Amino acid sequence: xxxxxxxxxxxxxxxxxxxxxxxxxxxxxxxxxxxxxxxxxxxxxxxxxxxxxxxxxxxxxxxxxxxxxxxxxxxxxxxxxxxxxxxxxxxxxxxxxxxxxxxxxxxxxxxxxxxxxxxxxxxxxxxxxxxxxxxxxxxxxxxxxxxxxxxxxxxxxxxxxxxxxxxxxxxxxxxxxxxxxxxxxxxxxxxxxxxxxxxxxxxxxxxxxxxxxxxxxxxxxxxxxxxxxxxxxxxxxxxxxxxxxxxxxxxxxxxxxxxxxxxxxxxxxxxxxxxxxxxxxxxxxxxxxxxxxxxxxxxxxxxxxxxxxxxxxxxxxxxxxxxxxxxxxxxxxxxxxxxxxxxxxxxxxxxxxxxxxxxxxxxxxxxxxxxxxxxxxxxxxx
Numbered sequence: 001x002x003x004x005x006x007x008x009x010x011x012x013x014x015x016x017x018x019x020x021x022x023x024x025x026x027x028x029x030x031x032x033x034x035x036x037x038x039x040x041x042x043x044x045x046x047x048x049x050x051x052x053x054x055x056x057x058x059x060x061x062x063x064x065x066x067x068x069x070x071x072x073x074x075x076x077x078x079x080x081x082x083x084x085x086x087x088x089x090x091x092x093x094x095x096x097x098x099x100x101x102x103x104x105x106x107x108x109x110x111x112x113x114x115x116x117x118x119x120x121x122x123x124x125x126x127x128x129x130x131x132x133x134x135x136x137x138x139x140x141x142x143x144x145x146x147x148x149x150x151x152x153x154x155x156x157x158x159x160x161x162x163x164x165x166x167x168x169x170x171x172x173x174x175x176x177x178x179x180x181x182x183x184x185x186x187x188x189x190x191x192x193x194x195x196x197x198x199x200x201x202x203x204x205x206x207x208x209x210x211x212x213x214x215x216x217x218x219x220x221x222x223x224x225x226x227x228x229x230x231x232x233x234x235x236x237x238x239x240x241x242x243x244x245x246x247x248x249x250x251x252x253x254x255x256x257x258x259x260x261x262x263x264x265x266x267x268x269x270x271x272x273x274x275x276x277x278x279x280x281x282x283x284x285x286x287x288x289x290x291x292x293x294x295x296x297x298x299x300x301x302x303x304x305x306x307x308x309x310x311x312x313x314x315x316x317x318x319x320x321x322x323x324x325x326x327x328x329x330x331x332x333x334x335x336x337x338x339x340x341x342x343x344x345x346x347x348x349x350x351x352x353x354x355x356x357x358x359x360x361x362x363x364x365x366x367x368x369x370x371x372x373x374x375x376x377x378x379x380x381x382x
Contacts, residue, residue: 010045020045022052024063033063037151064152069112070096070105072152076143087232095139099124109152112144114160121161130164137163171357172319174199174327181314191306193263194290194298195324201256202328202346205321206230209298210243211289213268218261225347226251231300241297243286248349264289271295329358334365 010020024033039045055061073096141158186192210229230244275282284295311319332342343354
């Protein structure tokens with residue numbers, strides 16, 4: 001009986017592997033093209049042949065020696081990322097469209113080499129940071145790994161590439177004088193209380209934007225941080241804000257200073273006034289602590305840009321919003337909080353991580369340490 005396109009035979013090779021031979025159409029001279037797939041078990045090969053047969057019969061099949069790098073990455077993006085979050089998928093799509101396809105898209109996948117990829121990385125050093133090139137490499141590596149698994153490639157050429165070194169950005173913190181000037185600068189201006197609460201709690205940006213009133217207990221003096229609000233990119237190019245789990249997946253309870261709760265009471269009073277003023281147009285359906293005048297959630301870029309204006313106004317243009325979190329950690333350590341307490345307040349997975357990031361010793365801490373040691377020496381009569 002004549003086999004249809006894609007229908008194959010299975011046999012076990014001498015080395016123990018199973019081989020499935022299938023028909024992938026005809027070449028330019030009308031001769032049948034036979035190709036092979038391999039697997040550790042007969043069942044595995046049978047499943048591969050079934051999938052190939054379906055692709056051939058539906059016109060989705062592209063011969064391994066004919067598919068271009070661009071075609072493969074389009075296929076990989078569509079068919080092999082079903083469990084990936086929409087935001088991550090949008091990042092993959094951006095890297096493929098912006099950086100991979102313009103340079104390597106027309107190259108046959110099986111002709112793709114490590115030097116070609118290396119040249120791409122090197123050419124981007126002028127316009128992209130080392131971290132951005134590393135992110136591109138991550139997409140390239142993952143996509144080509146799948147090509148190896150699908151037997152479009154024998155090995156992943158990314159493995160031989162070298163990446164530029166990612167320099168760790170210097171951590172900036174607000175000194176006591178900086179903080180006094182910052183608090184004076186934000187007084188009475190948009191997001192005043194958000195910035196105030198953030199610098200004295202160390203919450204991440206998504207955590208404070210997504211904080212809801214049911215997590216604030218004025219009587220007990222505690223705040224539960226159990227979720228964050230994230231901006232999720234869509235393949236369409238639009239953005240959507242969603243609630244997501246915390247970075248380490250664990251909720252935490254913090255007990256901020258009384259002045260933080262005094263600030264939150266002012267926020268509550270302002271929201272009550274906004275609700276009275278705008279009536280039916282006011283809608284804080286998520287019961288958020290920090291909103292605009294109509295009760296809507298805040299957009300992260302707006303919070304960032306406004307913050308940058310405030311710190312630039314006091315001569316600190318390089319300070320980022322995330323540096324408020326660094327400042328909180330440093331202030332806590334300088335004022336005698338132990339590393340475990342600081343780690344729990346920040347929501348770090350381990351105390352070791354906290355010590356690694358925030359274990360730097362400030363000038364004040366050095367001087368205090370020296371003074372204590374001098375006191376001990378004096379007591380010894382030395």
